[in-house]
Amino acid sequence: xxxxxxxxxxxxxxxxxxxxxxxxxxxxxLLLPLAALGFExxxxxxxxxxxxxxxxxxxxxxxxxxxxxxxxAVVNAxxxxxxxWVLVHRDFPGxxxxxxxxxxxxxxxTVVAGLMLVALYGPSSTMGLLLxxxxxxxxxxxxxxxxxxxxxxxxxxxxxxxxxxxxxxPAEEEAAAxxxxxxxxxxxxxxxxxxxxxxxxxxxxxFSRALGEFGxxxxxxxxxxxxxxxxxxxxxxxxEGDRTQVAAAVSIVLLAASFAVLLILNSxxxxxxxxx
Amino acid sequence: xxxxxxxxxxxxxxxxxxxxxxxxxxxxxxVREMTLRIAAASGFRDVCRLRLLPGFADHWKARHGVRPKxxxxxxxxxxxxxxxxxxxxxxxxxxxxxGDLDRLAKSNILRQAGSRSSISGIIARGRVVIGVRPGxxxxxxxxxxxxxxxxxxxxxxxxxxxxxxxxxxxxxxxAQLRDDGSxxxxxxxxxxxxxxxVTFESSSRLSLAAFxxxxxxxxxxxxxxxxxxxxxxxxxxxxxxxxxxLRMDLPGCLIEVSVEKHGNRAVAEEFFxxxxxxxxxxxxxxxxxxxxxxxxxxxxxxxxxxxxxxxxTIEELGGWPRLNDEIFGETGVWDGxxxxxxxxxxxx
Numbered sequence: 001x002x003x004x005x006x007x008x009x010x011x012x013x014x015x016x017x018x019x020x021x022x023x024x025x026x027x028x029x030l031l032l033p034l035a036a037l038g039f040e041x042x043x044x045x046x047x048x049x050x051x052x053x054x055x056x057x058x059x060x061x062x063x064x065x066x067x068x069x070x071x072x073a074v075v076n077a078x079x080x081x082x083x084x085w086v087l088v089h090r091d092f093p094g095x096x097x098x099x100x101x102x103x104x105x106x107x108x109x110t111v112v113a114g115l116m117l118v119a120l121y122g123p124s125s126t127m128g129l130l131l132x133x134x135x136x137x138x139x140x141x142x143x144x145x146x147x148x149x150x151x152x153x154x155x156x157x158x159x160x161x162x163x164x165x166x167x168x169x170p171a172e173e174e175a176a177a178x179x180x181x182x183x184x185x186x187x188x189x190x191x192x193x194x195x196x197x198x199x200x201x202x203x204x205x206x207f208s209r210a211l212g213e214f215g216x217x218x219x220x221x222x223x224x225x226x227x228x229x230x231x232x233x234x235x236x237x238x239x240e241g242d243r244t245q246v247a248a249a250v251s252i253v254l255l256a257a258s259f260a261v262l263l264i265l266n267s268x269x270x271x272x273x274x275x276x
Numbered sequence: 277x278x279x280x281x282x283x284x285x286x287x288x289x290x291x292x293x294x295x296x297x298x299x300x301x302x303x304x305x306x307v308r309e310m311t312l313r314i315a316a317a318s319g320f321r322d323v324c325r326l327r328l329l330p331g332f333a334d335h336w337k338a339r340h341g342v343r344p345k346x347x348x349x350x351x352x353x354x355x356x357x358x359x360x361x362x363x364x365x366x367x368x369x370x371x372x373x374x375g376d377l378d379r380l381a382k383s384n385i386l387r388q389a390g391s392r393s394s395i396s397g398i399i400a401r402g403r404v405v406i407g408v409r410p411g412x413x414x415x416x417x418x419x420x421x422x423x424x425x426x427x428x429x430x431x432x433x434x435x436x437x438x439x440x441x442x443x444x445x446x447x448x449x450x451a452q453l454r455d456d457g458s459x460x461x462x463x464x465x466x467x468x469x470x471x472x473x474v475t476f477e478s479s480s481r482l483s484l485a486a487f488x489x490x491x492x493x494x495x496x497x498x499x500x501x502x503x504x505x506x507x508x509x510x511x512x513x514x515x516x517x518x519x520x521x522l523r524m525d526l527p528g529c530l531i532e533v534s535v536e537k538h539g540n541r542a543v544a545e546e547f548f549x550x551x552x553x554x555x556x557x558x559x560x561x562x563x564x565x566x567x568x569x570x571x572x573x574x575x576x577x578x579x580x581x582x583x584x585x586x587x588x589t590i591e592e593l594g595g596w597p598r599l600n601d602e603i604f605g606e607t608g609v610w611d612g613x614x615x616x617x618x619x620x621x622x623x624x
């Protein structure tokens with residue numbers, strides 16, 4: 001494309017081009033399919049949309065998914081930050097190996113993760129029998145769904161916190177220590193505020209991932225309506241059962257909620273950055 | 277009286293073969309270079325690969341001196357139907373439910389331009405049974421046993437897998453026929469059994485896989501599926517045939533739009549006709565299906581030792597569309613079963 005005199009410099013043109021290109025890309029890859037989904041959900045009119053959402057089975061499934069996703073966000077925020085601390089501050093044999101293992105949930109198809117969990121904790125496994133005898137059966141029960149979600153959301157917080165922590169200036173922590181603060185005070189007053197944006201964005205990713213997760217859940221949940229049927233399983237059933245609009249309506253709620261959570265967490269992050 | 281599916285099958289075939297002769301195809305047909313694209317429900321996979329396709333290849337070679345090529349795809353009946361409906365290129369479809377056939381029929385892809393009939397019909401039959409572990413440790417004899425507190429049931433989710441609605445219709449019909457058409461009693465039995473469900477798997481195959489992995493004590497499925505599970509695993513899972521159960525009518529069809537496009541009418545029609553020949557029907561039987569000539573009153577050719585069991589048909593229950601609506605329609609009873617039992621069964 002030849003440069004036109006309207007641009008002050010070639011740098012302006014490049015900026016405009018790259019911005020245009022990335023926005024178009026976002027539009028084609030992400031927004032267009034989302035718009036199609038919204039269209040599908042609302043096409044038959046708002047009445048059908050709300051009817052789909054007033055189905056007790058759909059409501060329960062949405063509630064279960066949100067509860068589990070929130071739990072994943074909280075659990076991962078705590079455990080992920082702790083794991084990142086170990087990786088940043090401690091040296092031990094096998095650390096490099098551990099560091100590589102963390103990303104495995106990204107590499108394994110989540111349905112395989114589900115299969116591994118069934119093999120490990122399923123009704124015919126030793127672990128499964130042991131758990132069942134102690135009254136905490138996992139597979140085909142809600143705790144099993146949580147375990148599957150823990151597996152697939154494991155890397156997010158670690159991977160978003162670890163690099164930030166590595167870049168933190170140890171001088172501030174040392175200063176706090178010099179002033180007499182103990183480890184915990186130092187962590188909560190100095191380190192955590194600096195890490196907060198990273199923890200939040202990791203937790204947000206874990207939340208969204210847990211909310212939409214299907215493959216890992218499909219094998220371990222048992223898919224019982226009003227019991228272990230999550231929103232993603234419900235949507236799958238609706239699609240397969242030719243109730244596309246029901247599927248679209250529930251998906252829209254999942255998307256909107258996910259988007260809201262991401263927006264809130266993003267604004268929290270921005271505030272944190274501004275405070276700096 | 278309605279013609280039996282077999283009769284309508286024959287009639288449709290004849291009608292279209294006749295009308296097909298007059299019609300010029302878009303491409304020249306050379307039987308030596310014909311490829312047949314088959315889309316079959318997973319339940320037909322074994323019988324297709326091991327018997328029907330090799331058998332038909334021999335049959336075709338004897339007539340035309342060359343073996344036809346096959347392109348096969350296997351998936352659940354419902355997803356195959358959806359794919360074909362949105363343009364998936366298959367000449368012949370073998371499906372698990374009449375509902376799926378109806379859906380294809382509605383979208384006009386089964387008819388030649390200008391023709392009113394299609395080549396479609398029931399290609400094989402089967403029956404719904406209960407699979408139990410070797411030795412039948414829980415002493416399962418009837419549908420009612422599935423509602424017992426000490427029994428865990430594995431089902432394919434009928435919401436997801438259209439083909440597995442046969443299973444639900446079987447339970448429904450058995451209770452209804454036993455109690456003089458009482459819907460309440462059918463509902464009770466179904467509610468009792470769904471409370472005992474350990475897992476609703478998304479396909480018939482997955483329900484058997486879960487059962488084989490040790491989940492539950494029983495699996496409700498087609499006899500042919502259980503046959504296939506025994507062959508695959510080498511475990512002597514037993515077949516329990518309840519006193520009353522449903523005969524499954526499994527449909528197939530020619531996808532006219534594809535056949536037109538590929539110009540392979542000769543091979544597609546002959547394959548479809550071959551399915552009704554004794555050789556193919558014997559193959560179906562060998563894999564746990566029932567041959568077409570088996571009548572509801574005389575299920576003597578089934579291979580299980582279980583004593584007499586009376587088979588009823590989907591027509592006796594009012595036909596697939598009506599039953600489908602009654603149970604899985606917008607005001608159907610299915611979702612209500614869970615709401616009534618407050619979701620949480622005591623299933624393990």
